[in-house]
Amino acid sequence: MNAVVNNIIGQQPPVTRCYLVVSTTLMVLCSLDLLSPFNLYLNWQLIFHQYQVWRLFTCFLFFGSFG
Numbered sequence: 001m002n003a004v005v006n007n008i009i010g011q012q013p014p015v016t017r018c019y020l021v022v023s024t025t026l027m028v029l030c031s032l033d034l035l036s037p038f039n040l041y042l043n044w045q046l047i048f049h050q051y052q053v054w055r056l057f058t059c060f061l062f063f064g065s066f067g
Helices: 002-010 014-031 044-049 055-061
Strands: none
Touching: 014 055, 044 055
């Protein structure tokens, strides 16, 4: 099983692999309540006034929790 998954992921371009890893990590962290989805959504006031620049990227990487 590990060889099959490694073979499938290993054939993907580096950008796709990073996207899959980061989006899966965010999903797991939010599902385990280690990270709140409210820290990830796009909020222009927080980006410009409190310099929370990660919101520009994380809103495209989070797809919700397991369900």
